[in-house]
Amino acid sequence: MNPFQLFNKWYSEELEKSKANIPSACCLSSNGLDGYPNARFVSLKEVKDDAFIITGSLKSRKGLEIEKLSKVSLTFWWEATERQIRIQGNATKILDTEAVYYFKERTKDSKIISLISEQGASIENMDILKNSYKEAERKYTNKDIPMPKNWGGYAIQPIRMELMEFEKSRFHKRTLFQLKEEEEWIATILQP
Structure with a gap:
């Protein structure tokens, strides 16, 4: 079994059992502009x-x-099935046509926030942003909300994937898949 088949199987099982609001949540880690690692939670599309x-x-x-x-790296922790997945890979920007598709899938609130907010930028008063939100909400009452020019996405292509199942005995099942030059995944069992 390749790691993507196993990931998809585990993901389906987590979706069936999970009571989490966002079972697609994962931690994206990148190399910070100041040289320090940086991490935040994002939603896997x-x-x-x-x-x-x-x-x-x-x-x-x-x-x-x-x-x-x-x-970059992605880390998933699935509480319902007690599984962890760690992925290391390279991120490439997705095509604009793909970004438009994913943007259309967002809720109206999410689209408006993406349109009016400069994510992560400082602001002196949140009322400014709230007023911009209300204006945009009125403006796009019966209209499609356009995708901002600075909005898009990334396809993360793994070179390493570690899938771990937690066991009460503490003999956790850890398998490391590494992509070799021939586009072949090599699996190695790791000690818990």
Whole structure:
């Protein structure tokens, strides 16, 4: 079994059992602009063409960090099934047509926030943003909300994937999959 088949199987099982509001939440880690590691939670949109798709502002801190150095990691913790997945790979910007598709899938509130907010930028008074939100809400009452120019996404293509199942005995099942040059995944069992 390749790691994507196992990931998809585990993800389906987590979705069936999970009571979490966002079972697709995962921690994206990147290399900070100041040299320190940086991490934040994002929502996995889908696994497509052997890549993990995430979206957001391209001008946010994460977007700028990925632009500078595309080596990132994703970490999933699934409480319902007691599984952890760690992924290391390279992020590439998705096509604009794909970004438009994912933007259309967002809720109206999320679209408006993406349109009016400079994610991560400082602001002196939140009322300014709230007023901008109300204006946009009125403006787009019966209209499609346009995707901002600075909005898009990334396809993270793994070079390493570690899948771990927790066991009460503490003999956790850990398997490391590493991509070799021949596009072949090599699996190694790791000690708990």
